[in-house]
Amino acid sequence: MDAEITLRVDGADQPVTVDTRTTVLDALRERLGNTSPKKGCDHGQCGACTVLVDGRRVLSCLMLAVAADGAEVTTAAGLANGDLHPVQRAFIDHDGFQCGYCTPGQICSAVGVLEESDGELSRAEVAERMSGNLCRCGAYPGIVAAVEQAAGEQR
Numbered sequence: 001m002d003a004e005i006t007l008r009v010d011g012a013d014q015p016v017t018v019d020t021r022t023t024v025l026d027a028l029r030e031r032l033g034n035t036s037p038k039k040g041c042d043h044g045q046c047g048a049c050t051v052l053v054d055g056r057r058v059l060s061c062l063m064l065a066v067a068a069d070g071a072e073v074t075t076a077a078g079l080a081n082g083d084l085h086p087v088q089r090a091f092i093d094h095d096g097f098q099c100g101y102c103t104p105g106q107i108c109s110a111v112g113v114l115e116e117s118d119g120e121l122s123r124a125e126v127a128e129r130m131s132g133n134l135c136r137c138g139a140y141p142g143i144v145a146a147v148e149q150a151a152g153e154q155r
Contacts (some may be wrong), residue, residue: 005069009034010078018065024073025049025060036075036104040134047133050105050112051075057112059132076104079111086153087111090146098137109133110147114154121151 006015007024009032016031025042028034028051037060040048044062051060052074060073079085087110090096097103113121113129121129126147127140135143 003066003069005066007032007065007068008070008072010073010075016065020064020066022065023061024051024053024058024063024065024068027065028060028073028075034075034077036077037108038101038104040102040105045134046102046105047109048102048105050108050133052108052112055112055115057109074108076107079107085111087114087146087150090149090153091143093149094142094145096139096142096146098135098139102133102135102137106130106133106135106143110143110150113147114151117151121148123148126151 001020002017003020004017006013014032016027018027018031025037025039028037037051038048040046042061044059049060050057053068053071079088087107091107109130123144126144
């Protein structure tokens, strides 16, 4: 069964017809051509597909597109507004990526972590809150340092 929905992706309304079983990830990548979120495990275990839905981090491979009808979906590509987002800049500053495959999900998750936090985050807290996003290259020290830098800039 198909459904006509509208996703507001990175600030632009995107009407799309999807099978009601289609995930947000598949709608973004296959129907709308947005390849920023990556398909990793397709089971919600790696975090490569993390996007922000109405400002909250979501594993887009687990959320049905029809559940996001009318929602604001922000990918890592949509975070920059003319210049790099502070989290994106911090990832570059701290070499928070190697192969780059997990980076869009890591960045969206980091933005979500900072939005969810109610104050200063310790290094251990950052690592714990980012633990749902896996990096096969092991860039975790740079990722944690990047989130700490961005958190400091937010204060």
